[in-house]
Amino acid sequence: MVKLWPSRASRKSHLTATQTPAPRAGYHRAMTADELMSTSHRRKLLKVMWDLTSLTHDIFDRYIKAPIDRYAELVQALPASESHHHAYAGGLLDHTLESAVYALRLRQNHLLPPGAKPEAQSAEGELWSAAVIYAALLHDIGKALVDMDVILSDGSQWLPWNGPIQGDYQIRYRQGRDYHLHEVMGLGFAERILGNDVMQWLMEQPGLFSLLMYTASGHAERGGIIAQLSSQGDRASVAKSMGGNPVQALSAPVQSLQRKLADGLRYLVREQFILNQKGGIGWLTQDGLWLVSPKAVNELKTWLMEQGIKGIPSDLGRLYGEMQSYGIIQEVSEGKSVWKCAITDGAWQHTLNMVKVPAAMIWPDGNLPETFSGTVAPKGAAPDSTTTESESVAGKTISTAEADKKSNPVSDETGQGTLNDQGDTGAIEPSPIVAPNIDDDLLDMFPEMDTTTDVGTASTSSTTAIEQSLLVTEEPAPTAESVPNYADKKTTHSHKPREIAKTPATVGQQFWEWVSHGIVSHDLVINDTKAVIHVVDRTFFFVSPNIFKRFAKEVLNDRSLWEDVQKSFQRLGKHEKRADGVNIQTVIVSNPTGTQQSRLKGYRIKEPAEITRKMLPDNWLLTFA
Template structure:
């Protein structure tokens, strides 16, 4: 069981913390960091995190636990998203701890900094582990600054850069918010979590420091291995909470075909495909699935990958479907095959039948990316 990358985590899916609560008047009680982290599940995660580091307990408490407590005191019981993953009281803390646990597990697969001498790698080992922890913990912290409006019991509006709330509070999500703004907003808050002496230590190593700052600014394309570890750990946490199982896809190195297929599919979904159209569309999104018109999307994906100079892309759709299925990129139909037959019924009364590939939403949207609204019509599966 421990041989699988994700199986060692001591839970299957996330659930609301057993100390999550609202007062009768709708306000959420302000809690100390110790109270917030006292649940059995969070204590077990903290224990696992400690065992993944190479420091003793006192060093762990100072270097890692103290910043985690500061993080908890700031985010309190705010959810990690409005209606996607970890969308419950305490979701931000749970998601933050889960990502750290996954990231430290992945970090064991790398000797960092890549390409340096063994002496340099040994000297910087714990610094890179610390960078992994802080990048994982803080990459979403900007959400509490720009995605939610928090009102304190006193009537004042809480602004995250002013420090912890110190009062009971209630919150609502900002309508029309910019969904990627939270990446840039992390810079408002991470100095409240990472002590200056730790930043001084990490800033001695230019490659590490640059990668960490890029992650915290949401610029993962510039963050190298550190950013890849955070993205893959983020996907793992989201997938488990939503009941998905993208182990093989998120664990694959970037230069493997399955990883390139996944990255290409994400690119098309976010930039090119027409989704949830009232009539002809490239796909439709429901509450628990993405239904992609099989031939259209496969042809578009192949063309996109070939334009990027990627080799080894199957030239036949039937072979491509098998690769999708073998690598856990699609959900098989009840007969164990790749293709689903389904009828689309639009709110306008338009309907048509297509052959589809079914994809889990957790493969496409990671933490910090709220999903588009579900299709207003229906998708009726015909081959169940």
């Protein structure tokens, strides 16, 4: 692959955490990754990513957080769009993190790699989770190169291959840009963002590597489940920004119907509709913007519904009335919203039913595209056009049902003061890099997640297949001081095994604390082929006697004491007995091939929330007998 980026040595960030002067008026200040990721919203999103994986801290830092930090330093305060979703300073970073979280949550509903044996899915599943995050990082990164210009304080233009932005900068959107070009640019940023370690590992997984590369280069049809999850996560974040329901779409504060209609139409016109040509949907004249009816309104309606936005009138006539009452479309005469217009463009002439939209509503900054070189001549009100069964577009008859099938699975959010009013500079006005107040709504999808408590640190005493494949080089064990803080509080755990007394009277409680710590810190692997803990029927199942033998060996340094540990644990009453009063319960291990079945014996925990509010999906191969 051709390298588009300088060597790693030349790309080292020149940003420092030292305090720097305030930026010039009208400019943003370049920030470090730590500064950019310090907002409560972003810390919570990172915490959810940690919770949705089973990686230890050192693995998470090296293969998840490090790429996120590189991405953050690259995109800085860039918005996600000009008049679309997350259209505010820092919107691109917020959108990307949200998309990764949604996609990762949706990934929990899939057994990956697809079609693999259960053993392979247990061993490699975390690799696929990481790839879902990587796809989110590469999805919109091309916007930094092809959608906008970043102008430094000395007047020069910043380009992504120059490394992170240094000093003060302005952001200006390019006029006449190709709105789809960024979709195929992710591959060129892969090595820069993911880093050599991740790229090397991906090359060792040919199937997964190909899916991610196809996804990053805009070939979703070849990207398989990775492209699917990336697209769904993207749409969910967009819907939340629009005030819609991300679950239905598969935020910004709830907005009025007027705002949703106006923002949606603004986006469709500026980024989707073809204007001023035969076969188009709209024509811009000095009098206003003329849109084909009911095609344009049907597309607006369908698009909003796809974003999970509720309250959109299902009756087309009522929708016209709402748009007219809000001033989004202009009336012809009392009670009439649709005009009959004759369009002439050289030798081509056609008569269409149209609605008239004030140009200032679509282009509030006054930066209009070129007007139609032909003429649009209104001929009065069109008869019953809102209920007509068909519409004529550029000489071709299209049924309303067909028009309803066409939609644009994206949404629009003008955001907070996107453009300044300093003449025609078009620069994005600097504003605090703070996401909309959507944390609670966003995390509603994860009621089991606790984003306020610390993430426990992990020891290196046990590693899953993912960890073994990623730890290609030995590194010193991280110290307690080096453990990252993914929540608001400081972490207090140590990477060393916790010292537990051998007093028989307390060993059961100490075992419980060891298990709780191991689950939260990911030190104890769950749902793996040889795991001592599984999730069955939404609770924890402790495999006996293996879990007690492991505790006795690792903590008490005497495996023969496992029976004492087991009896002491039973006296705590943390487990649920069978109907006949027996402590030990049995789970059946299913074989996907439908042949031989096996059984595991152990303890069913009464209240899993006493250990953690995070509950992983059930091990689908296990059921209580």
